Amino acid sequence: MSLLNKASLIQIPSGYKDGTLYSAKPTNGDGDFTFSRGSNLAATRVNSEGLIEKGRENLLLQSNQFDTTWVTSSASVNGGQTGYDGSNDAWLFDSTSGYIYQSGLGSVSGVHTISVYVKAGTAQGFRIRVDQATDSNYIIDLSDGSLINENDNIAYKSTSVGVGWYRIEMAFVANTISNIQFRVTDLTGATSSGTAYIQDAQLEVGLVSTDVITTTTTTAQAGILEDMPRLDYSGGATCPSLLLEPQRSNLVTQSEYFDASNWSTYFYGGASLAIDFGYLSPEGKNNAYRFSYTAGSGSNGMLLTDNFIATASVDYTLSVWMKGAVGGEKVRLCLMDTGSNGIAGTTFTLTDEWVLYTDTITNSAGTSRGFQFRMQNVIGVDNDQVVYVYGAQAELGSYATSYIPTYGGSSVTRVGEECQTTSLQSASLIGATAGTFFIEANKTDDAVWFNQRIFLTSTTQRSLLMDSSAGQIRLRTFDATSAGTSITTSGLVNGLVKYLIKWDGTTIKVFANGVLVGSSAQPSYAYTTYSTFESASFSNNEISQISLFPTALTDAECEQLTTI
C-alpha cells in the first residue's frame, strides 16, 4: 500500500483558481490552500508549452460593444455582423468622414499595444489613431492589409485571419492619451466616407497584441491573475511545481523595449549596433529584439545600458533571455551605468537556442549602476554577430527569480507569495498529539529558499518553523514562549529535496532525502493549537508535493517516503 494512502492531506499542485490551490486529498475542500500574491502584471511563469506566460489586461471598456462607451462622430455602428470568428459579433462602422473613439484613457502610460479586427466594407483604408501629446498612427489598405502610412509608434503589423479579416495592431508609448480612434480612409490615408467591419478592440501593456480579452463595464484580466497560483514548467518539466517567490523588483526600466530612450548606446573603434524588433521570443510572440553587431577595428566595441540607482555593497542579479543566430556569439553582462561606473560581469557564449542567462554581481560602494550589454573585442567579439534578446531583469538579491516585465520607464515590483491551509486540527489533518509533515521541493539556491511553518494562527510562538540556514533546512520548535531545539540538515545540494518532520507526543524527528537528520524532545504544550500550515512570503520554492498525516509514521516509512 502506498504511504500516501495514509495521508490526510495531499497537495500535488495541479488544480487551481485565482486565490485557491486545490488539494488532491481531502476532496471536500478542507485541505485546500488559499494563495495570495497581489500582482498580476508583474508575475510570469513558464507554462505547459514551455512558453513564458504573463498577466494580461484589456484596458478598453466595452471592447466589442461599439455603441456603448464608444462615441461616434459623423458615423454610426450596427452590430450583428458576421465576424472573423464566424460569430455574429462584428460591427458595421459606417462613416461620413467621421470616426469612433473611446476616451478616459489619460492615466495609461508606458508601452502599450492597441489592436482591432477589421474587414473592408466600401472603404479602402482603415486608421488607428492614438490621440495624445504626440499622436501615434497606423493606416492600412483594407484590400491586402498593406501599409498606407504610420508615424510615432514602436511597431505595427496586420495579420490576415481569413475571409478578408485582418487583426491590425500598433505598439506605442502612451503619454496622456486623449482618446483612441478608428477611422476609414482613402488610399492616401485621408479620412473618407465608407464602411468597414470591426470587432474586438484591445489595449494592453507590452509590444504585441495577445489573445482577445472581452470587456464590458470594467477592464478585464487574463493569463496570470493577481492571486493565481503559478504552476511552473521550467526546464521542460512534464509535471508542474508550485512557484513561490519572495518580493522582488525589476530595476530595468524597459525590460523588452530595447530601442527605448531608456537604453543608451555607446560605440567606439568603429563598432555599431542595429536594433530591430519583431522576432520570436520565449513568450511565443514576435516581441524579441535582434541585435546586429558590426565590429570595428583595434580597440572597439558596443555598450547598451539601462541606468538605475543601486545600493552599495550588496548582491544584484542580472538575467536576460538570449540566443545567437548561429551559436558561439559572445555577450558580457555588467552592473554598470552609462558612464561604465560599476562592476564587470560574466561573458556568456550563446547557443542558437533561447537560454536564460543569469549573473550575480556584488556591487561596490557606488550607487549609480545599470544593466549593461557589452560586445567588444576585449571579451572575444572580433567579428560581426547577431544576437536575439528578450526580457532583461536586474534585481536586488543573490539569485534570479521569474521574469517581471517592465514597460513604463520605471521599476516594477512583484509582491511575495503566500499559501496556507488553516484547518489542520478542525479537519483532523493532523492528530491532537501526533502528526507527520512531508514536502518535496526543488532547492534552487543557498540563500533564502525555504520558509514553511505549522503554527497557531496569528502567533509566532507555538510553531514548527522551517527556514533556511546556510543553504540547509533548519527546523525550530517554538513552545509557548521561546524557540526550542533546532534540527538542521547537512549536505543538501541544489535539486530535488524530500523533507519530513514527524512528532509523536514525545519526540520530534526530521528526515531528509532518505536519512534521519536528528531528533529532539517535543515541547510540552498543546499541539491541539496547531491550525495552519503556511509557506511564507519570503520563500523561494518550487514545490511539487506537500502531505500531512494524522499520525507519526514509523522511521522506516519516513525513510521510504523521503528517499529520492
Next chain:
Amino acid sequence: MFRKYEFKSETEANTYIDNLGVDEEGNPNHPHSIVRLGNIVLTEGTYDNEGEVITEPVLSTNYHVDVLWSGDAVSSWDSKMVWCPPMGVHTFGSSRAIAEWTEKCKELHPEYFPEPSEEI
C-alpha cells in the same frame, strides 16, 4: 492599496517601517509589502558620445518608500504620503492597485492628468 511616501531620511523611514511590526529576529511580521526606493532620481544624468558624464544625475535628498497595504493605508503614515504624475514611476504590478492609485491621484491632482489641447 498602493501609496507613495517621502521621509526626511532613511532613519525616519526605518522607524515607520519597523513600527509596522517585526518578529524577534527582525523579520517583518506585518502583511504589507514595502519597497524602498531610496533617494530617487529627480533629473537623469547626461553623457557625451564617449559615455563620459556631462551632468551627474540629481537625486532626491529625501528617502522614498512605496507600500502596497493589505487593506487600508495605516493612518499614522498619512503625513508622509506624496502624489506624483503616473508616468515613469515605480508600481507593484497589480492592475487593481494601479487603477485605485491612479483614480485617487487623478481626484486629488487633476493637474497631473492634462488632456491634449487638440480637438477631436
